[in-house]
Amino acid sequence: MSIVLIVDDEKLQRDILKTILEEEGYEAYTASSGEEALNMVKDVRPDVLLTDLKMDGMDGIELIESLPKKPFEIPAIVMTAYGTISSAVDAIKKGAFDYLTKPLERDILLITVKRAAEKSELLKENLRLQEELFKKFKMDGIVGSSKKMQEVVEVVKKVSNSSVTVLILGESGTGKELVARAIHYNSPRRARPFTAINCAAIPENLIESELFGYEQGAFTGAISKSIGLFESSNGGT
Template sequence: MTSVLIIDDEPLQREILATILSEEGYNVLSASCLQEARDLIAESFPEIILTDLKLGNENGIDILTDLPHEPFLPSVIVITAFGTISSAVDAIKKGAFDYLTKPVDKEILLLTVKKAQERANLLKENLRLREELYGHFKIEGIVGKSKKMLQILDIVRKVTPTSATVLISGESGTGKELIAKAIHYNSPRKDKPFIAINCAAIPETLIESELFGYEPGAFTGANTRKIGLLESAQGGTIFLDEIAELPLTLQSKLLRVLQEKEVRRIGGKDTTKVDVRIIAATNKNLADEVQKSKFREDLYYRLKVVTVEIPPLRERKEDIPELARFFIDKYSREFGKRISSIDERALNALIEYNWPGNIRQLETVIERAIIICEGDKIMLKDIQDELKLKMPKSILHIDIPDEGINYEEFERELLKKALQKSNYVIAKAARLLGMSYKTFWYRLEKFGLSDEFPKRENFPK
């Protein structure tokens, strides 16, 4: 229920306004002076304040300067006599939402209060979304506990309070934009824009106007002024993904932005100062691009004030179980399914897979598995098509005798047969059993097979 605080030194006027608003379902509070109003504001945090301009020897406008610094301020509506409308206009300049003239018309009162209520609801929703956004990109919320990821998160924590330029490198799908957003939304710039632009996705003929904007008449079709993304990100962060694809002609202009903190629109004569943090990302080795004369050396060194190198998923496989659980939870909630875990064989398959598409591919695999999964647990059959896994058929037809079998001896024999079939080349033997080289060698050590077979020169030392 929306709370409305009425401030008026005339009891009858307070009562009339309170009756009208109460009948419409508002929670009404009343105060006869500013001090009484301050106490109620501190105690009840009303969304709307309805105050008379003249409160005896006090001025209702003063309540604007007394309001506490909450996430959003109440909407203040000033009531004034017709002869003092200029004072009401002055109140709006100081932050009041609107004003009403005496005698107050009931319909206009309710309409104005309703608009103020809509504003309060909008501010609440914006606050909720902002808190949700900040929570989503909290550094602590980034999934990954491997040594490499912990080192990256340590760098991110150190760079967020600054305005330093950051260069993020890594293969496609490793989460470069996620790191960029974590830097922005944990920095003092978090309330300002975060604008992402993929330099490889915009034609070379358009990217300059997108970044720098243009003046009317700058080229055919430029009928109005266009503000570029660098200006639009004022006070915030611009994320330049695939920076290696930026044309050389624009690299020099971007260098000027970094050095002089100013931009000049296409066709313009004057420059505009900009306060914007630049975070760049690439899946290429920029040092190699510099050697090939495809990237400016001076821009390269301006961008790499702080560097973050994100490893591919195949080099941080210890993070896969946690990432899988994260995506299972995410898509189970999104699709309204009760899937809470993943079968051990399926998880092992995820760990053993090479992941050329990195985290983005893992997310897609889990999303599809959630859709087709029929139980409460993701099974190997739910992911085998996506990973192009071949299910072993011969093992499925083995009969287990009543007296049971010795599973360790059975596994030991499988390892032997795989070694024999591969002529004792461990990499080939591992592939025959669908294992990684490391896993196969671990099992050889476990069963003492590394010391038993010939051609030991093929075994790792």
């Protein structure tokens, strides 16, 4: 079950939340301050952070901004009184997953925590898939012991950590896309999409809209906005 770290400077509130979440099967831990929570994050590895907004010392927003960003950003739920909803909205802008107003309603609390836990699970699954792709397309995934293939591997290693444009030439079936994927999944861009495009398979009258996208009403049949492949692959390859 998911791990939830509860942060609140009121002991009674911490204990109530811990009891509610444990009754639902969550593994719950508590911290009395933002500073204590930060010290616990590394060992507890929470899937969800449930924090009060107003606390002595480090407040909820400062805590969220101080959370480690790797291996992924922990979904954080902010608890706030009615008089500070504007601050909670500000917390959302600073990266909070959602906010709850006090007094907390049990059902809404559990629904929100469940949604945050599901997001956390998706983020972890995404990391697992990225790792699988990295293993599949790491350097030893390029099979070949000849001098020429070893030269190709060395070039891939050199260009993977740079942002230079790479042109890969070769006959059909020689592994051009394999090399391109190896460069992508060994580069800092590997968390972003890799998009392979067969331009010859796209009709001439559609190539522009496929690559650059279009706005609603741009032409007959454009009933909604469409993002192009360049934009959807931004930051990737």
